Amino acid sequence: MTAQIKSLLLDERLPRLEVRMLLEHVLAKPRAWLLAHDTDPLTPETATAYEALAQRRLAGEPMAYLVGQREFMGHVFRVTPDVLIPRPDTEVLVETALECVAGLAAPAVLDLGTGSGAIAISIALARRDARVMASDVSAKALAVAAANAWDLTASLRFVEGSWYDAVPAGEGFDLIVSNPPYVASDDPHLGQGDVRFEPRGALTDEADGLQDLRRIVAGAPRHLKAGGSLWMEHGWDQAEAVRALLTGAGFDDVHSRHDLAGIERISGGRWPGHR
Numbered sequence: 001m002t003a004q005i006k007s008l009l010l011d012e013r014l015p016r017l018e019v020r021m022l023l024e025h026v027l028a029k030p031r032a033w034l035l036a037h038d039t040d041p042l043t044p045e046t047a048t049a050y051e052a053l054a055q056r057r058l059a060g061e062p063m064a065y066l067v068g069q070r071e072f073m074g075h076v077f078r079v080t081p082d083v084l085i086p087r088p089d090t091e092v093l094v095e096t097a098l099e100c101v102a103g104l105a106a107p108a109v110l111d112l113g114t115g116s117g118a119i120a121i122s123i124a125l126a127r128r129d130a131r132v133m134a135s136d137v138s139a140k141a142l143a144v145a146a147a148n149a150w151d152l153t154a155s156l157r158f159v160e161g162s163w164y165d166a167v168p169a170g171e172g173f174d175l176i177v178s179n180p181p182y183v184a185s186d187d188p189h190l191g192q193g194d195v196r197f198e199p200r201g202a203l204t205d206e207a208d209g210l211q212d213l214r215r216i217v218a219g220a221p222r223h224l225k226a227g228g229s230l231w232m233e234h235g236w237d238q239a240e241a242v243r244a245l246l247t248g249a250g251f252d253d254v255h256s257r258h259d260l261a262g263i264e265r266i267s268g269g270r271w272p273g274h275r
């Protein structure tokens with residue numbers, strides 16, 4: 001008897017869901033197809049392709065890079081090793097961003113260090129009238145973000161450069177958001193699990209973890225309209241320090257919000273003045 005597709009589903013080296021996701025990816029078929037065709041003959045090509053991915057997974061590569069995509073805010077984003085994999089924890093940043101601009105028509109929004117574009121594109125899709133600009137220092141990351149914008153039919157402007165260097169002079173924003181690298185260079189977390197395969201420059205500032213957050217806060221007043229807001233994601237133990245940066249720079253209404261794990265994950269404030 002020839003082998004059937006379902007023989008691969010019995011692979012006990014990996015969690016069942018991962019086996020299924022890898023197989024769906026190799027076959028380029030959705031879950032429903034797999035359910036109905038699990039007794040189809042297993043071709044040698046499929047078996048070989050599956051095994052190659054299984055080996056990479058067993059060596060620690062993140063699922064999102066193996067299948068080339070990850071869902072965020074209900075949208076499927078393509079991801080490559082040039083970009084950070086979108087995290088569910090970051091959805092609170094998007095939700096907060098959308099609340100900030102809820103009462104504004106055609107808000108101008110800036111996402112610094114956009115990576116896959118997950119944050120900027122999710123905002124642009126939820127607010128079709130928004131004028132969203134997204135920056136990154138990495139041209140490779142911007143190529144991924146631009147492909148995502150195209151696939152998801154979001155329209156936004158991409159600019160290349162380090163933080164505010166990328167932003168054309170004279171642009172004023174109602175909202176600036178960022179999920180910058182905030183892991184300290186000596187954090188052992190960088191050597192563990194999925195993050196080992198992510199771009200180091202998206203994870204750590206190669207300093208104390210607050211370096212880029214400081215830069216983003218310091219430059220925001222020059223780029224925010226009066227009454228505009230700045231919100232940043234940060235590490236589990238950085239909320240107090242980031243609130244102090246915001247207060248010290250003159251922001252009002254400075255506060256933090258929790259992620260799904262109950263950790264203070266984002267902090268932000270409002271630049272004084274009336275719109």
Ligand code: GLN
Nearest residue numbers: 179180181182183202203
């Ligand atoms: N939250 C990520 C992690 O802990 C870090 C993301 C970031 O630096 N922006 O791996």
